């Protein structure tokens with residue numbers, strides 16, 4: 001059932017964007033562009049055009065073994081790309097459009113360039129909720145491969161300025177849609193013949209998925225980490241060293257607080273985890289831009305979306 005209220009918002013926000021048509025034309029001609037989604041900005045290209053997708057890998061400095069998510073307009077588009085099933089139908093009904101990516105067996109000859117899935121037999125697909133991304137999908141009629149719009153391994157971008165900063169003078173064309181309201185990348189759920197498992201925690205928590213599926217997640221073994229190669233130990237990294245679980249800052253540390261504490265930047269004064277998730281990458285960008293030599297961050301409760309926050313922080317603290 002289409003959400004009519006949302007359709008109206010789409011039209012309004014698109015008419016206000018002067019370069020919307022230009023961005024669509026670029027994508028149709030095999031170029032890349034940064035586009036806002038409700039999670040983070042994505043660096044998009046036509047997923048059927050291998051040369052266009054290669055430009056994403058080059059711009060990000062992304063290892064070619066790390067596959068991309070394909071953004072689709074709706075369930076019908078998904079069904080053309082992967083072997084759809086009942087579990088997918090249930091999850092899509094509950095969480096699409098939204099911050100959920102499904103990893104499923106890809107259909108043969110589905111038109112997706114092989115570079116997108118880096119040779120895996122599966123494909124990651126997401127139907128985004130952001131009105132601007134949805135409008136781009138509708139106007140171009142493309143399925144868009146899009147990783148987060150940041151240099152590989154660095155902090156994801158939750159504003160157009162973050163995209164600009166990340167590419168340091170070599171930024172792609174950006175469609176400025178303001179700040180991403182969720183601020184953390186989508187939850188990645190792999191659908192297996194006998195159940196589901198979470199490859200990357202995100203805004204849709206495993207408790208939410210369990211509620212809808214009525215079945216527990218399958219245990220994650222090493223296979224999970226191989227299959228989501230983007231889940232590398234060092235990722236989302238600020239330029240400065242990051243210290244976790246810090247009750248207070250040491251000298252020369254930029255302190256990111258949580259709850260009623262004094263800090264240089266507070267993720268959420270009220271201890272609200274959803275707000276903290278939305279502001280996490282903003283906090284890391286601010287810390288990098290500050291004069292401090294290092295960063296310290298308060299401990300974050302490991303519940304609900306806090307699991308996804310801690311997943312990102314653990315990787316952000318690893319230095320290579």
Ligand code: TXA
Pocket residue numbers: 037039040041042043066067068069101103117120122123124126146147148149184185186187188199200227228229230231
């Ligand atoms: O919210 C998001 O998911 C954002 C926005 C732009 O949609 N995108 C995003 O993309 O976070 P990226 O490329 O930064 O992360 C995608 C993750 C990577 O860890 C990649 O390894 C994993 O998805 N992935 C992609 N295809 C996969 C597949 N077939 N099997 C397992 N993991 C896959």
Ligand code: MG
Pocket residue numbers: 147148156
């Ligand atoms: Mg990323």
